[in-house]
Amino acid sequence: MRLPHSPSRLQERLGWSVALMLVVTLLLAACGDATNTAAPATTAAGAVTTAATGTTAAASATTAPGAATTAAATGTTAAAFSGTFDGTIKFGAPLSLQGSLLAESKQTQQGYDLWRDAVNEKGGIVVGGKHYKIETKYYDDESKQDKSAQQAQKLINEDKVNFLLGPYGTSNTASVSKIAEESEIPMVEGNGAAESIFNQGRKYTFGVLSPAPKYLQGVIELALAQNPKPTKLALLFANDSFSKEVAAATKKFAESKGMQVVLYEEYPDKETNLTAQVTKAKQAAPDMVINSGHLAEATAIVRAAKELGLNAQAFGFSVGPGLPDWGSSLKNDGNFALSGSQWTQAVTYKGDDVFGTSKNFYDQFKAKYNVEPAYQAASGAACGIAFQKAIEKAGSLDPKKVRDALASLDSMAFYGQLKFDERGVNIFKPMVVEQWQDGKRVTVWPTEVAAGGKAQWPTPEWGKR
Amino acid sequence: MSLQVLVNGLLLGGLLGLVGLGFSLVWGILNIVNLAHAAFIMLGAYFTYYAFENLHLDPFLSLPIALVLFFGLGYAVQKFLINRIIRASLLVTFLLTFGLEILIVSLGRVVFSGNAVRVNPDYGSASFDLGDARINYMKLAGVGVALLLTYLLYLFMAKTKTGNAIRAVSMDLNAARLMGIDIPHIYCLTYAISTALAASAGMLLSLYLGTFTPDSFGIFNIRAFAVVVLGGLGSIPGAMIGGLVFGLLDQFAQGVNIGNISLGGWKEALIFIALVVVLIVRPTGLLGKEGYR
């Protein structure tokens, strides 16, 4: 029944409907823009009803005895906030929720979320007597730098976030740092410790982490205080920028302390089979083996060391033993491993933040997510805390004033001291060292924050564990 | 000392040979570069992991089950997806398998979560010394499995009627059709065998890697490429030879210094420059010939 010319008419109809769509598009676009400019994000946001916050408060009261302890520790605000919020403050971050960095990134997000909920429960961030509710926005950057950069702009321009929290990974952080600088929106990050990020003279990027050169210093210091004292060091490191930075600094530090680096071996980033490197290490007969890399490589080294019978007084890792996956996957083989860590639940700082103590943070985190927090989670929460302190100090949401407040911030949190040098790096907080002992992470260094943990030294041979 | 490097190279090489074998089969016969290969390897590794953790099934015992299951999976994928598109250009099939790879790996992340896991049987680190080299029993058994599967495939292709039919299809499609060979079925069979081989490679890799996540396996597509090119497309022993050559290159580049200089960081660059050079100088690889054998 089709008319001979119907196809072309169909096509024409298609064409005109498309044109119509365009007109609607333009109209909508114009209107959308108008509403966006008419309503600046922070001022107008209506009062959020108490009912919602009331229920969350009740829920958390049942889960965490921590809530009570926090209140006691900080003593600043009531246990649960029951007023109305006067506005919202939006924080945004691109995160790597797919790709090889998923586990670490997930912890970061949970750290941000835990901080957000804990603060909101207590009445949010108080600026000039007004209570502001914290809101977070995330995008998945798939561990890709270009996506991070794009999403940071999306967060600033479309979602109108007030401040940026850090993404995961060095190169992603570097990219977002540039966007933050250009938009003059402060970013506090807890996942990019490479010096290369902070050597650009940027003013809007702050890192709560101890910088890369310090990552494994504690492990070396710990080792030098032990008996027998190690003298020969083998260093295996991935050839990505962060791992190389850590390795170079560790080598320099160890040599300055009189240790001899008998092997300084680079391997391709993401290499999953490290038998060749472990074979080399075995020939060099080191007293101590140190790896600067990632989780997959650290576990590959453990596997190869066991198989090839590489024994040393200690095995130290930059990344790996800090993550819960270490114990769940390696089980007994993971014992005795040392790791430099930004934070552990055993550190005994007395903070005046929403969590107060590490134990409190640990309990709340465990209760909410049913996993142990790694330092990535604590760093995430610390980013939020730094912002909160700075905003309250500045008494304003103005990005410039908050930036200045961040630059002059000196505050003690459960995470450690939050203070930034002129580059924006937190060089004031020490790294801690933890060791897996009988399937548990024990903080063993420095002694003043270790809460009694002692390093098991030396590591027994593989056959005698 | 370099004996250990040699051993490491051979143990890795056998495994890579198996990784390349299934890839080579699909490429040589179906003329498809199968980017979903690594995804099936991933699935195979996780199958081994769950069988080991939940059912306490030894990896070497769960392998036959995996072979059967993945044979079925591969057959279905070819029948319902790839056969629908097989006559389109090279690019189209390439992208179909790329889409499958994204789909399966992303699904893996959701289902298996991104947490690192490990398969570690009690005997995992038992080993014996040969001169000053230490050889791991489990990895040796792994190479044994790889060689056995390669040999079985070789026998199958050379001696059975179906195997001959597969070879015939790869040599001359039209002649094969005229001989009454059921082409779609042969294609499905080939892809099914390749998938089963991928799963077995995944099982061996789960024993080989320190820990793994769904993202740990993407690199093996590139490895498979290199193995097949080195060994020569369209040759079963070629894939194994290619794997061994790759394994030795890999381990010697990382394990032996030239003077005082370690080539560890340059390894990937060297391997892929070598790959391109082999392609240019001898595109058929070390053992490759026209057709399949």
Add this chain to the structure above:
Amino acid sequence: MSINLLVMLGAIGLSILATQRDKPQLRMVGFGLLVLLLVAAPFLSNNKAVLTDMYILGIAGVGWNVIGGFTGYAAFGQVAFWGLGAYALAVFGLEATPAQATLGWSIPVGFLMAALIPALVAALIGLPVLRLKGHYFAIATLGVGIAIREIFRNVDCIGDRLVCLGGATGLAFPVVKKADRDLNSMLQYFLTLLVFAASVGITFYLSRSKFGYGLFAIRENEDAAAVMGINTTWFKIGAFSLAAAMTGLAGAWRGLVNGQIEPGESSIFDPNISLYVIIICLLGGVGTVWGPFIGAIIYAALQEFLTSMQNVAGFGWLLEWKNVIFGAIVVLLVLFLPKGILQLVRNKGGFSWRIFTRNMRENSI
């Protein structure tokens, strides 16, 4: 719904109008409105960076279309030229700082080099590699892509700190002051749009030139083309270099936008770039002039949609499921529309569901 998404959908619709073969008036109207829309877009959009990024990937897609679509040589290592371009811009364009030794001639020279150097490298690599065919060519280019990344990873300084590539740390681009930011992003938008339009223009010209006919001849039958007196070697090298130059330019833009480049898989040498440029062409239509243009917009719209939805209440699960959906879409598109979206709108008999079944029948056994 974000304005960018609306702009993209509008642009897709208008480009479909602009490609109607037998309706000259409709074509003119569509084309005019399309130009109008894209010129107006940055003033409407609150985040033009997304559109800028769309053009950047589009430029590389157009580039791939020259070698992969017109010439029929499926290059799978375009990321090599993408990265080379970014590094060329950084090395020649950036002022040297204490942290990094670069030549600092000027940004325009940097962009010129970002096109020239990849083209030159492509010619050198192409000389042996373009002798390979089919899969072998694809894999050689894949290998080249990895090898070049690894070389950048390992090489730090050339000469006595004359030029430093930064090794694994890479190079950083300077920050633009906030006062100049609006102007700067506007400039970026229009320049990338211009380059994108120009590259589509070049392929349009190509498709009607002797050189272009030569490439088509090579695609259809290389031996016959040689017999016809076409110097296939030089034609292929020309196409490969042109593709590399466009890809290099695009990579340079991306480096500039990212602000930092390093030879890692998460940075400027992301191997997926090689695949994205192909997907773009495939979405639109391989070997057609408009294909990569429409494909780039469709691809960007898809990504923008899946990203924007992540923050919509009730769609938080998309954070995890996004790539599952993306993979499924690729599979479905390849199955049902292997010749791209243009096949739908240019179909002689008008739009019909039968196209899907016919495709299926044509390609399956």
